[in-house]
Amino acid sequence: MNAPPDPWDGAPCGLVRLRPDGTVSAANKTFLSWVGRPVAEVLGGARFTELLSVGGRIFWETHLSPLLLVDGRFDEVALELRTPHGRLPVLVAATARPDGAGQDEVLVAVSGARERSRYERDLLAARRAAETSTARTAALLAATSALSLGVGVDGVGAALLEASTGRLGAAAASLWLTDPDGLVLRSHLGPASPRPRLRPARKGRSTRSEGEWFVAPLHGQTRLHGFLSLLPSPAPGAEPLDPEIVTAVAEQAGLALDRALLYEQSTSIAHQLQDSLLAGEPPSDPRFDVTTAYHPGVDSLEVGGDWFDAFRVDEDTLALVVGDVVGRGLGAAIAMGQLRSAVRAVAGPGTSPAEVLTRLDRFVEQVDGAVSATLAYVELDLGTGRARYACAGHMPPLLLPVDGPGRLVWGGRSTPLGLGHPGRGRVEDTLELATGDRLLLFTDGLVERRDRSLRTGLATLTAHLDEVGGLPPADLVAALTARLLEGGEGHDDVCVLLLRRLGGG
Template structure:
């Protein structure tokens, strides 16, 4: 009996016998040591629930005790004992006796190691979740920076990522041409109120003056600094400096790329504007009104153009063309083709032969391949208009009485695609005094959500409705009514020729 009693007392787990109401009838030494009380203060006097934490006691009374009475057993229930050194996490298994005494046999094992393991596992999981979240944010920011166009686009991508990066406000500082950092844009705060400490700026993100500063180093120099105000509100996570440093490196590369992009855009824009703003011919017998409307492409330059010039005192040439594509290459090809049209046109050449002469030219200029073009010549004395259309949308003839029609004659393939041995087509019709001709590029009529025939019919209808406006007002109205601000569109060139012969 002595050996059995010793084994009972020295068991590595707490062993108890409880009365039906939960009062401790027998408890081994291990259990008494855990609760830090002698047997005389516990046995027959205290219920097990009274030695549990508040939550454990409620759980015992509302769940465990009814469960033992109904099912006679409860396995591995996590509870906390109140001991002399604080709470001790334990696992309890209890079985109701079947001998009619109502007693309950209880085994309690320490869960301290298991609890520590669970805490470590939870911490590791939180760390993994945080790492995954940082990786996801970094991927999203990198994607946004890769898609950003120009310095404005890079700054917008950085500010858009401020909150995911753990900031409630941010200001993006960019270097000006002289290398001086100036505030560019902000979110959650006013640009005017921002302040940037003096350098030098390392390559890593740093905490300074209650903010986090992320240097944006380009390949050769500091391109900017992202200043973040950390989100210190409830649930706000502190900014991760390693992630921010990686973002800064990606942003520096993006700003280098943006600088080259902006330079190319400026060159292309200047080239296109120089070509499209050339002086228009002036004569009392006609009025040429034009417009160029850039599409919703970031570069804002492309291959659309218009031109008009006098072949002699009696013939006015007008042309509208469209190079496939956008960007600097398209703008350069547009300038070359525009010059080529002027070079081959002449009083005795005629529209069809002008287009035929352009075919070998575009074959030597890859960027001009498949260009479309409408070229016409108006006799300023008779009103006869001859034209040829190389794959281009049809001109619109607007009568002085307001009647408008699409002119589908004189059509052939885009430039460079002519069939050997086949002559380019041309057509002609007579204008009455006060009549107008509208030439345009496909950006005016093409829409992804609308059929082209319907858009062409609408253009003729709008042209008829604006016939009473003066030419410049008519052009503006056409643009506004055909290109609603809410809808995307390609580049648009438009030329409106009005004929009013002198008596």
């Protein structure tokens, strides 16, 4: 057989001719140098598939040979040649055509793919690195977002444990927090971890291994709050915990615990201040008892613009107050606190309920938000049961006699505080309380609703009292507020005070 022309041997790729049975009939020098076998062994003596790796041979027989029969060609298929130096990655293209004798032959072009394979490996590694980085970023963002929504230490702890056993992939998580006695297990999901070992701050803030657990310190800006312990998932194929991500989440958790502790401290102080604005326990006396209920209209506050109070004017006189400052929230609560203190300051022996309101008229002009406040003020003679009362634009008291139906008391009424008419003084009225009689003072939030008139609300109050009037005072007040506030989302501040006279001196 005549040798092919020189361009055949000088080609930078391997060129091969195959007989119909797959035997190599011709090959250029490039290809022969790659396979590293004697020419006589290759030409006319070896099938092309014998020069391929086992996987390549199977793929040729099951996929490529049928393609040549059906389509007459294939392009750029990645295979591997067996060489004296190991496997050589190549790209193979082939076409089938009739030869001069009327039989089909296959022309094969083989190009080296070592650099391409290295490039593809590098590209795949870069892609995996990018996917890992994206997954890390997503996990960190999800954990940070959850931590930012946690309210208080318990809220932050719950968010941290959920993120740890969720996006971070831990099988179990434990939160250990420091207190004066050392580390305390605050919460956990799954089995609790062993107590982490305390180490000096100079040991760093990285995640460390303690047995099968990963332990990450929770450092705030100025202190160590505790530790997060994570147990890797034993599930087959589970991604291992990433210490760098765990460390980053722990750092965010430490800052979140800073905010949570500051929030709890501020909330505690705010609650104490708010509680101080409300009256304390009423005076203790066998001649009466007082039951109260308070429901602020703003959920985040313990107190609003309504208030109640009960205090002694003298040994035998009890003062009862229920008031309502216009508005809701902190501003109304501040005005309420000042007005409540003013009532105690201006009341005293020899000062009638009407005079108390007159003095308060002058006071509210000096307090932002106090003008237009309403007030019901009652002074009860504990010996005789005689009560003097005055209402400055407030809801009428409701008398519950021991032996009769309840009724609203409409006497002693005048305008809200600070809105009196010139030359027209404050008025008051009296009523008699027998032993066992009760007097209910309340603010308009108990009876006013957008979907009903004030008259309907007062009628509902009176009717419901007739139903529950036989209950003990505490149960009566609870049943009353539950019934009238039912479904009243977004209600105004509500204040209720129930006096029961137990006997004379």
